[in-house]
Amino acid sequence: MIDKSVKIDSFDLKILTALQRDSNLSQRDLAEKVGLSQNACWRRLQRLHSTGLIRGSHIDVDLSALGLDLTVFVMIRTRHHSKEWIDSFRDHVERLPEVIDFYRIGGEWDYLIKVVTRGMSGYDAFYQKLITNFDLATVTGFFSMEAMIDNRGLDLSRMR
Amino acid sequence: MIDKSVKIDSFDLKILTALQRDSNLSQRDLAEKVGLSQNACWRRLQRLHSTGLIRGSHIDVDLSALGLDLTVFVMIRTRHHSKEWIDSFRDHVERLPEVIDFYRIGGEWDYLIKVVTRGMSGYDAFYQKLITNFDLATVTGFFSMEAMIDNRGLDLSRMR
DNA sequence: GTTGAAACACCCTCAAT
């Protein structure tokens, strides 16, 4: 659980924003960018890690260069709303390797899944796995024509 | 432009998968994890960078701990399909700091935007900015109740 | 908060196999 009482100032937001853009910045470059001494910057970074505000760091892979060239947003409506059914559906979807996002949502639909596959045949294979053993009322895929922004790091200094 | 002729083997996929999970792995740990010598692993890593397969690295920030606790998937239908209109709409959306994903999609809707805000009032502020000066036929927000998977790194070894 | 210095770990290269 995260300690919500952690105090964050604009230096911290600058650190987080800079490392969202490039987590391989050296301590020297990061300190210069946020306007702190290397030492002070390093201490803040430790704090951001230990409080859980920084959850980890990850490389960004060019999936389409690997042939994973189709992104689909799958909207699902179901007839089942018991806790047991939801838990088993969650387990089912989590095991599907094509899944990047999986949200339970409100409104007209129950679930939204963001999926990456090898073209349409890969999507069909995903679809077949998805509906196996699960009674879904409606499944609709919205196919990406163009990713204008994909998982952009937020400029936290501008968010408020 | 990416060189699509780059040859990738299962060692490369293991490297990419491991660094998607944690890009701060030391060369020693990474080499051990994929089953290569540190030296060989380092050379592959250079190649993955120089061919553009690794686009960069980023920290993952706990946005809800910063008060950015509402995720909304916004579906948009428009009446305009000229190149000029699309370009200016793209510029407009790219300037909105709340946007994480922005896709042009096929089917019943034209655009899908993934947005993070400070609660419902933050979403309303986003919505007002979004529709200012742009004629959108339909705008519907699907509100996240629960993020079961959020931007999961794919296990590339399992994708085919 | 700052600078500066020292200890340490890691990265990168190279040579040899």
Add this chain to the structure above:
DNA sequence: ATTGAGGGTGTTTCAAC
């Protein structure tokens, strides 16, 4: 592909301000 070793760079800690 591998190991091993050296030099350079960056990180981390500490002392003093």
